[in-house]
Amino acid sequence: MIAAEAAGHSAGAFPLLSALIFLPMLGTVGILFTQKSRPDYAKLIALLTSVMTGALSIWMLKEFSTDESGFQFVSQHTWIEQWGIGWHLGVDGISLFLVVLTGVLFPLVIVGIDPHHDEKPYLAWLLMLEAGVMGSFLSLDLFLFFLFFEIVLVPMYFLIGGWGYENREYAATKFYLYTFLGSAFMMVGLIATAMLARDDLGKVTFDLVEIAEGANFAASTGRWLFFGFAIAFAVKVPIFPLHTWLPDAHTQAPTAGSVVLAGVMLKLGTYGFLRFGLYLFPEAAVWSRSLWLTLAVIGIIYGAIAATMQKDLKRLVAYSSVAHLGFIVLGTFAFTSQAISGSVLQMINHGVSTGALFLFVGWIYERRKTRQIAELGGIQSVAPIFAAGFMIVMLSSIGVPGLNGFIGEYLILLGSFQSARWWTVVATAGVILAALYLLWAYQRVFHGEADDDNKTFPELRAKEAMVLLPFIAAIVFTGVYPKPLLDRIEPSVEVLVTHVEENSSLTQPDIGTQRGEFEAEHGDDHGDDHGDEDESHDEGEEHGE
Template identity: 35%
Template sequence: MITALLLFWPALAALLVLLVKGQGAKKVAFIAALVEFALALFATSVFNSQSGSFQFALNVPWVPSAGIGFIIGMDGISLLLVLLTTFLVPLIILSSFKHNYKDPGVFYALILFMQTGLIGVFVALDAFLFYFFWELALIPIYFICAIWGGERRIPVTFKFFVYTIFGSLLMLAAFVYLYFQTGATATSAHSSSLLAFYDLALNSSAQGWIFWFLFIAFAIKMPVFPFHTWQPDTYAESPAQGTMLLSGIMLKMGIYGVLRWLLPVVPLGVSQWTEVVLILSIIGIVYASVIAIRQRDLKRLVAYSSIAHVGLISAGIFTLNEQGLQGGVIQMLSHGVVVTGLFFIIDIIYSRTNTREIASLGGITQTTPALSICFMVLILASIALPLTSGFVGEFLLLSGVYQYNGWMGAAAGLTIILGAVYMLRMFQGVMFGTKSETTNSFADLTLNEKAVLIPLVVLVFWIGLFPNTFLSISEPAVHTLLNVIKR
């Protein structure tokens, strides 16, 4: 029941927000998002962290004649991503309070509808239900970017839409094929449930092409090199809240899809192509990091840094060892928190100076102690400083990659070195030096801005200092996943 409530509450709240006139819509949306977070905390409090099975499950026939069910539930991996989503959405809504978007009821309703799609992806245990929510999450963010984005929003959003639809069609084709492979005997019917897919025993040839259909669909969303080209432009042109939703939560859909629907469903296909994926992921780490060093626009720099971080997560989870998988899960949390904070700070800077060009900024730290501290904490977490959230995830990921192949581990480790170069250079150029005309009267954080950034900073240290709070939740689910993969 709690899973269904988590799933449907944002959609019901979105309908309510649509009825609210004027700027009051943002307050109603914020309260609704806080209620959703409270529901997630309650689910966590009653969750059995010793079990790797799906809990709070609901199985209702959806298309019973075809063996398609409305099946939802959560294991430790799902729960952590639901927590991340419900934690970030109210902060993202709160971050928008300083903006007066046109048609606010529609804007905030779309955010809540998107939250329903995101939660649905993380709790769906039926392939076609997963696909339904996968597509549902795309529709609100498309309109958020297309209506409230920058000058180039239409062509950029269209490119994003085409990329994701192409990947979705590949995923649907793979699911349809897998569906028809179930029920192979006269006594069993076709089924699209996750467990039915796990029970399939396809030959290596079939698993090989299904692997690529699913991997491309998930790699586009993450994104992994060379399926990343939609991302920097989309991040740059989206409104701040759209960018935070895309980077903080939506890209986790792709990583989660790999964990839930790729690795355990086609293990023979994974074993055939693991090295190729690792090579692509490591190329993406180095390529995106080098491009980030050359960026002069703050949003595009953080966008490319996100590609590098996701490349490391991809490499880690495809090693198929516990360190890599656990590192991938904890790094999803860390990346979501850190990148949301960084994009919010960029929005703060842009709203005060009307520029994102590093060369036009400087000297901000002289009058902004609160902003400087929050910004530096997020930068240090991004470059994996010990005691921050980034260190835990990257240490486990690099350990997993190194166990798989020492040379690949060394190459993947470049993400820390190159990340330190472009992130610290960015901080130096923006915050230190002499003031420019655009930063001459730069004000420190408002109360509203502190209310967004302080919880993010607290979570950076919480994950860094007490990682077992989260690792203990996902560990049984990771063990179960490994058993399914190696069955």
């Protein structure tokens, strides 16, 4: 009863996107059959499957065509025919680097972080989490997306509750209840969306592209449906004032949980707004933009101020995520190609920079058994290489020119100023505050004279350096030469913005050529052909975004 309905892009008959999901699942099953007395077998299986998944994601990046704005490597099969549910996967410029980041991040976490106890279930939960995150970024079916969106809650709950710190049970429960409640709204919304779209489509389907391109919701109906999805995404980001679960979850989670949570899991919310909110309900998204811009700016300022007041270094980094993700939401609802491209790029930048910061905080805790800033100090004098690595990551998080954080924030602010001027002016204060709390934290932790407890602080180890190297390379490369990333992101973003314009009252501000000011400053010789879109669409591979 299951028939293939679409072929992949240049990957031929090989189901590349399905493999990215099923490989970690197979690894989970394999770990369950290993003997508890041989945790090295579980580690080997986890490492092999995660490395293979990462290698496939990099191969996908290499084969990804910059000349196409639509979905590539599409895999579409009928799953539950009578309900209109399908196994529909695809990747475009908006999801491409999120998939690659997921593929690369998990093997680094598995290699670089020791769980200290119960390694077998720990690794199994990590691989299940990877499969859920991959599925969420690749799904083009509403039901399939919801399935993977919910799957990620379970392994993260057990990772926090089983391998976290002193208040781990409270943090895990709070995380689960917040995100599960938000998902309940989305479940109602996606069922209602499929049922109401039936009148226009002539059938029940959960296919994202079919509904977005073929359904015509009344304005009031679309707004209710949009908020059903938006509440779930706002909790997952999280957007102020739904953010209170995040500092607790980050602080109490094991280092691997914090790295994955910051690196890719929070992006399920910001990605969800782009892929499902704006694409399915453009009129509602434009109608409600003032609300989201205001909440984004509040989150930027509040997160920065709260971070400045923290005594726990890990909690400080957690609040910095609230501020950085506020910038991503600001760019998303500015509705310019420049700002949305910056938001997509900043999703990657935040995942790299903040993920690396949590790695450093975890290594500090392993060495000193404390994260209290007042109990640290003088580390730079005894571990200069460790301090130098932390400084590079910290400066990228601040947004110093030449590092990755600057590029994303620059594009967001530049694009948002055209359509959300006063929100952008207020948000700029967040850049200044980020420099304040991160530089002050660095000064207190690394400068000064080391006391007796910190004099024996170990230097960066070889294994830690190997894990850190890909983060540093991504930070520097993206900061110096972002063109390869933007070449792949922008075509899909421009198609999405065009779709929103055609289905709402949105009018793009006249800002000249795309990225003109950015290219003039950085000497980027960029083509003008990104707006060209393939006019031919078929059901198996629709440009959609």
